[in-house]
Amino acid sequence: MPEYVRQKLTLDFGQVSYYLVKRIREYIEESKKDGGIIGLSGGIDSSVTSILLSKATSNFHILLMPSSSTTKKDMEDAMKIIKLTKAEDKYTLVNIDEIVNKFSSAVNTSNNVIIGNIKARVRMILLYAFAQKMNYLVVGTGDKSEIMLGYFTKYGDGGVDVLPIGDLYKTQVRMLGSYLGVPEEIVEKPPSPALWEGQTAEGEIGLDYETIDSILYLKFEEMREPEEIAELTKASLDKVMKIINMVKTSQHKRLPPEIFRLSGRAINSDWRYPRQWG
């Protein structure tokens, strides 16, 4: 990561965590919910978000939803976070293999990507079912890098009520993690959705997250030209264009479904009300 970008992405993480914790607390109150539930994988995003949630409210619950592709290390790391957040009596473990297998059989597929997305959506269903049972909100763990790249499953890990760290790049989430006391091995672990064995985000995209974040920041916040970004980040122009195209082609995943207009006031188009209504 160029030093210039690192400086731009380095925040006052004390103030950032104060702000995020306050907003999670307020969001739960305003939604008239009793607390928040989160899916913890043992990765940096869900670890950081779990800590923030635990600081916002004592009414939180953690779901561990491993499958056959979940590594032992991830489970160990998740348990470290449970200890750190003093959630020993606030978590539930559900192995999702059986449910996923039933879905996969129904679809009659052995395709890794299809099954991977089924896993993400099964987790979403479980999170919402627990949330409803407890009158909690589903707290999402997506970060800005993943959301920008479209590197999430629509209605899977993207299916949540609120995204507290959705405006922080992965690199910033790692910095926040260090500030919050997340164990160093979790901070430094290569990010992975673990939807199939050996899957890592950086492996799939072909760039490390520091470079990805630099490209995203320079393109979409400083609006620089791809050639200049390639020069600054030492990434090839092809890779820079690949990242930019990932953002462009995934725009549909970040927006609510399109509604084809007929009336004078179509929802979203020119019928636009805030969530806090009434």
Added chain:
Amino acid sequence: MGLKVELAQIRPKLGDVKRNLEKHQEIIQTSTADCIIFPELSLTGYVLRDLVYEVFKESERAIDKLSEENKCIIAGLIKEVRPGILRNSSAIIINHQVNFTYKFYLPTYGLFEERRYFQPGDPKKDLKIFEYNGIKFGVIICEDAWHYEPIEALTLMGADAIFIPSASPMRRMTTKLGIQDNWEALLKAHSIINGIWTVFVNNVGSQEEEFFWGGSMVVSPFGEVVSRAKLFEEDLIISEIRLDEVRKNRFFSSFREHNRDFHGVLMSL
């Protein structure tokens, strides 16, 4: 001679005029200040989107209620100036008399979309000066302070203090709160150049994706921040505005050297 102002840094509930009115009344009734200043759109909340059309009438009725109070009150509302023409407005209530000022500059950049809903005020008709306890003041709304002219005009019309009800959302947070630095710099510059008190009263708390950072402040004619409200929390602070500070600034400042010819040049650009 002084004026005690209370900066009512509140967190209005979006679209809930009834609840916001009650909060205004509670603060006014317990205040020991001469003048209580609430933030921009304090009776309605800011991120209204199409709720604008549903709450404007109620916000006007709320001002009627506030005018029953025997104080100097500045509160934010949406005023319908002609059928269907709405303005982002401040009500200035002095001893039951109600007056209005309107926002001149409606931001449309970044997250803002005010021009979609509101008509701007007209500088030729809508610049007004008020007086209470011997202090003359003008009221402009938020974005107006990001331009030279409204404050300059009101000062030349005689204002000793400018009250700035605002809805400034947090953005570009880095190792410091950049927007807070920006506001402080703006207020200091306006105060020093014009020899006036500037009183910035911000909203606080979340409304949809946005979060208003609070940090209301009073800046003396010498450019000193003499009082500050908390960041990120509701707060009430009382501060005294004294004419002597205005006088002292202007004895030894460039304020008297105003050259109107520059405005002629500006008109021709």
